[in-house]
Amino acid sequence: MDFDVELIEKLRQASKVVVVTGSGISAESGIPTFRGEDGLWKKYRAEELATPQAFFANPELVWEWYDWRRQLIGKAGPNPGHQIIASMEDYYDDFLLITQNVDGLHGKAGSHNMVEIHGNIWKVKCTEENTEKFLDENPIGQLPPKCECGALLRPAVVWFGESLPVDGLVRADKAIKECDILITVGTSGYVYPVASFPMIAQASRALVIEINLEKTPISQIADYTLLGKSGDVLPALWHKVIQK
Numbered sequence: 308m309d310f311d312v313e314l315i316e317k318l319r320q321a322s323k324v325v326v327v328t329g330s331g332i333s334a335e336s337g338i339p340t341f342r343g344e345d346g347l348w349k350k351y352r353a354e355e356l357a358t359p360q361a362f363f364a365n366p367e368l369v370w371e372w373y374d375w376r377r378q379l380i381g382k383a384g385p386n387p388g389h390q391i392i393a394s395m396e397d398y399y400d401d402f403l404l405i406t407q408n409v410d411g412l413h414g415k416a417g418s419h420n421m422v423e424i425h426g427n428i429w430k431v432k433c434t435e436e437n438t439e440k441f442l443d444e445n446p447i448g449q450l451p452p453k454c455e456c457g458a459l460l461r462p463a464v465v466w467f468g469e470s471l472p473v474d475g476l477v478r479a480d481k482a483i484k485e486c487d488i489l490i491t492v493g494t495s496g497y498v499y500p501v502a503s504f505p506m507i508a509q510a511s512r513a514l515v516i517e518i519n520l521e522k523t524p525i526s527q528i529a530d531y532t533l534l535g536k537s538g539d540v541l542p543a544l545w546h547k548v549i550q551k
């Protein structure tokens with residue numbers, strides 16, 4: 308794979324780097340993306356299941372979907388794309404991974420400086436008390452699961468129309484505005500506010516690099532769009548960067 312020499316040099320010289328990932332990075336681990344031909348589940352659209360309204364209208368149906376996804380994710384492991392991002396953390400003085408994925412695979416690959424900005428599928432939240440805890444049982448069993456207080460438990464993920472976690476947003480916002488380079492990997496650039504992160508970084512003079520199978524709305528502003536599978540592009544790119 309050939310890369311622009313200037314791009315490699317910029318990646319070598321940067322000190323503050325932000326990587327923003329979406330479901331495409333986990334596709335090579337066997338986890339379906341949301342949109343596109345092989346997008347998620349049966350006749351339902353993710354948007355129609357991933358809302359608080361859908362949950363309270365039919366918690367059992369929404370839980371079936373999440374239970375099914377938890378089982379799929381439970382069998383999956385990180386791929387070379389996740390692993391390269393984990394090793395980038397050691398290379399840069401200041402590095403932040405912002406992932407929209409709830410699958411936890413970045414953590415499994417060894418990423419630490421990370422914001423899971425749409426939550427984590429392995430955690431549940433009490434709909435009355437708002438307390439969060441891990442629920443490792445897989446499959447869950449009786450659906451929908453209940454809290455000790457008797458209220459419904461919901462997946463601790465961010466649905467459409469819900470606010471993203473404030474601490475995560477503050478951390479992300481600071482890193483995006485201060486970074487030298489922002490790299491998006493495997494995201495359609497369709498869902499806000501994350502879709503605005505490349506524009507915000509660029510307005511603060513960061514270089515924007517996109518890695519995706521195909522062009523997206525982010526391609527219109529990206530300084531570089533590298534087309535291909537993230538599990539191929541990231542290792543090839545990183546090999547060039549760390550080569551003496």
Ligand code: BJW
Pocket residue numbers: 328329330331332334335340341342343353357407408409425464465466467468469470471492493494495496497498499500518519520521523535536537538
């Ligand atoms: C590969 C590959 C390979 C494949 N290698 N690449 C401003 C304007 C308009 C609307 C809004 C706005 N601000 C807020 C909104 C409303 C809304 C929104 O964005 N709507 C859009 C549909 C327009 N946003 C919200 O409601 C957010 N909340 C919020 O902003 O609160 C304040 C507010 C509320 C209401 C109004 C205004 C303000 C919350 C968004 C929550 C999203 N939740 C989900 C579900 C999470 C839990 C779960 O997983 O179940 O998050 S939806 C789903 O989409 C999931 C993902 O994280 C997210 C992004 O999807 P992603 O990751 O990009 O996946 P895909 O499938 O879209 O793309 C995959 C890409 O990978 C493709 O490009 C492929 O080509 C590529 N790919 N294989 C490299 N091997």
